[in-house]
Amino acid sequence: SLLSASLLGIKFANPLLNASGVHCRYTDELDALAASAAGSLITKSCTLLEREGNPEPRYAATALGSINSMGLPNQGYAYYLDYARRHNYATKPLFFSVAGLSLEDNLTMMAAVRDAYIPAIVELNLSCPNVPGKPQIAYDFEAMDRMLAAVSAEYALPFGVKMPPYFDIAHFDAAAAILNKYPLVAFVTCINSIGNALVIDIENESVVIKPKDGFGGIGGDYVLPTALANVNAFYRRCPDKQVIGCGGVRSGEQVFMHLLAGASLVQVGTALHEDSPRIFARLNRELSAIMERKGYRSIEALRGKLKTL
Numbered sequence: 001s002l003l004s005a006s007l008l009g010i011k012f013a014n015p016l017l018n019a020s021g022v023h024c025r026y027t028d029e030l031d032a033l034a035a036s037a038a039g040s041l042i043t044k045s046c047t048l049l050e051r052e053g054n055p056e057p058r059y060a061a062t063a064l065g066s067i068n069s070m071g072l073p074n075q076g077y078a079y080y081l082d083y084a085r086r087h088n089y090a091t092k093p094l095f096f097s098v099a100g101l102s103l104e105d106n107l108t109m110m111a112a113v114r115d116a117y118i119p120a121i122v123e124l125n126l127s128c129p130n131v132p133g134k135p136q137i138a139y140d141f142e143a144m145d146r147m148l149a150a151v152s153a154e155y156a157l158p159f160g161v162k163m164p165p166y167f168d169i170a171h172f173d174a175a176a177a178i179l180n181k182y183p184l185v186a187f188v189t190c191i192n193s194i195g196n197a198l199v200i201d202i203e204n205e206s207v208v209i210k211p212k213d214g215f216g217g218i219g220g221d222y223v224l225p226t227a228l229a230n231v232n233a234f235y236r237r238c239p240d241k242q243v244i245g246c247g248g249v250r251s252g253e254q255v256f257m258h259l260l261a262g263a264s265l266v267q268v269g270t271a272l273h274e275d276s277p278r279i280f281a282r283l284n285r286e287l288s289a290i291m292e293r294k295g296y297r298s299i300e301a302l303r304g305k306l307k308t309l
């Protein structure tokens, strides 16, 4: 139909799903996404063991988006593996997000998903922490290369990676060159929040979240142009992979932009957190209206068709 999408040869009724971390820590949240108009859903990035995460307040919404330093609060991978075993894949596909605190933890968790023989699609969060004092994995190109070599060898099935934003053409080139070494990296999700921003409340002359002196990842309107650039940069550089867009989506127009930039699916974070899973019905309606107005009969007819001047 008009909004049909596909990834890894799997069919989706529409291209929309939640961004990992939003509305997906607990079973009831995941069930609400499964029952919503979203085309699929993704679990909260998980670690081997359950984590409480950082002290609150650890999320704040602003007029232009959000800032968070959650600290990976999650129920542990066994909880999400149990959910993934019970999910009815005939209704909609399910993504399983992994953010281990070490290479070994990532191998253990992904081997468990592999050995469960379920059609869940793994999205490996490369913003996962590195050794203290070193940048996150995706900003440490040698560590990212080693991580993907080991994970590809162990998991041995197609999977995807969740990438933080890059801001330098040489970094797009270097990151894509590493991803292109690994054919099992079948899709790239761009972007994760823009890290270590600072929101200030002038009333209280204070930061707005408790962890890290108020430093945190931002999402929402703040990140849309950076998200679109990362989607299109990897779309151009990784012709054998698909791209999932994430960042700055709150109406059908931004979904349309991500599709034009090359995205096959589109994730919604901040706007979902500030609204509810009802947002997916609105986004599908708005996207359909734009496509009909422009005469597009399918997403494939417009995907990646961004014009340059």
Ligand SMILES: CC(C)(C)CCc1c(C(=O)O)[nH]c(=O)[nH]c1=O
Pocket (backbone or CB within 6 Å): 021, 045, 068, 069, 070, 071, 072, 073, 099, 125, 127, 128, 129, 192, 193, 217
């Ligand atoms: C930032 C990490 C805690 C290392 C990973 C989990 C995560 C978090 C989080 O749990 O704080 N927040 C984000 O915006 N993106 C993420 O990938």
